[in-house]
Amino acid sequence: MLDRSFIGRAFEPFSIAVEPGRLKFFANVIGETDPVFFDRTAAEAAGYKDVMVPPTFLWCLEMTRENPLDTLDLLGIDIARILHGEQSFRYFNSAYSGDLLTYKAHIADIYDKKKGQLEFVVRETQIINQDEVPVAELRTTVIVRND
Amino acid sequence: MPGATADFLEVGKVVTLPIDAITRTQLALYAGASGDHNPIHIDIDFARAAGMPDVFAHGMLGMAFLGRLLTSMAGPECIRSFSVRFVSIINVGDRLTCSATVTQCELAGGVASVTLELSASNQAGGLKMVGAAELTITLLEREHR
Numbered sequence: 001m002l003d004r005s006f007i008g009r010a011f012e013p014f015s016i017a018v019e020p021g022r023l024k025f026f027a028n029v030i031g032e033t034d035p036v037f038f039d040r041t042a043a044e045a046a047g048y049k050d051v052m053v054p055p056t057f058l059w060c061l062e063m064t065r066e067n068p069l070d071t072l073d074l075l076g077i078d079i080a081r082i083l084h085g086e087q088s089f090r091y092f093n094s095a096y097s098g099d100l101l102t103y104k105a106h107i108a109d110i111y112d113k114k115k116g117q118l119e120f121v122v123r124e125t126q127i128i129n130q131d132e133v134p135v136a137e138l139r140t141t142v143i144v145r146n147d
Numbered sequence: 148m149p150g151a152t153a154d155f156l157e158v159g160k161v162v163t164l165p166i167d168a169i170t171r172t173q174l175a176l177y178a179g180a181s182g183d184h185n186p187i188h189i190d191i192d193f194a195r196a197a198g199m200p201d202v203f204a205h206g207m208l209g210m211a212f213l214g215r216l217l218t219s220m221a222g223p224e225c226i227r228s229f230s231v232r233f234v235s236i237i238n239v240g241d242r243l244t245c246s247a248t249v250t251q252c253e254l255a256g257g258v259a260s261v262t263l264e265l266s267a268s269n270q271a272g273g274l275k276m277v278g279a280a281e282l283t284i285t286l287l288e289r290e291h292r
Contacts, residue, residue, distance in 0.1 A: 055229050
């Protein structure tokens with residue numbers, strides 16, 4: 001069983017730049033054809049200040065932290081045993097290419113179902129931009145298979 | 148963009164988006180693009196050692212497809228919340244259909260507040276994801292958004 005005393009544990013904040021090349025790569029892979037997500041001229045023509053960050057990409061930027069396995073390492077979880085259970089986003093302000101986003105995360109909950117066969121780890125993350133404006137809040141639920 | 152696709156602003160309206168079949172190449176590229184390098188999605192030897200019959204799609208690739216559906220309906224700045232529960236594994240070869248159903252729609256002062264119920268199923272009708280989203284759509288022309 002995972003150690004419940006880690007509930008509330010905060011991770012070191014980190015900052016990451018939103019790079020236009022990576023946005024273009026991401027849009028291409030997911031089949032996004034709306035140019036506001038990869039072409040600055042099109043984004044500006046649509047009234048945006050720069051290329052827009054698509055809805056799930058904020059999670060991808062969090063995966064680019066120095067140790068994306070920090071939650072698993074802290075709790076002693078084998079990556080081969082995990083599944084992504086749930087994901088939610090609350091959006092407060094848009095994120096754009098060129099932004100410098102700061103992520104602050106903590107472990108919000110740890111619980112189990114089916115008499116411990118499945119354990120759930122919930123990580124919550126607050127994101128602000130370079131002007132300290134709130135951008136979004138993420139809630140990531142990972143399922144650990146103990147069967 | 149928001150006003151142009153406002154034809155779904157009615158409870159019960161359904162908007163769908165068909166997605167091309169998932170390929171192994173796409174999973175490899177998504178690993179790179181997303182930063183999720185978990186080998187269970189890209190290395191069949193690792194997947195089998197973990198007790199899975201094959202590699203399978205990143206849940207967040209599936210959620211990105213639902214995100215495409217949302218941004219086809221309204222600009223990304225209109226999305227207030229977006230949540231998904233990953234119901235079952237999305238396999239290589241799955242052809243998903245993403246679907247949004249309007250469950251609430253309130254119009255006030257030129258602004259539409261819309262609640263959507265989301266789902267995605269494969270070609271066999273197997274349910275892969277369920278979720279919800281809230282949109283706030285300003286229906287008037289805006290100089291800056």
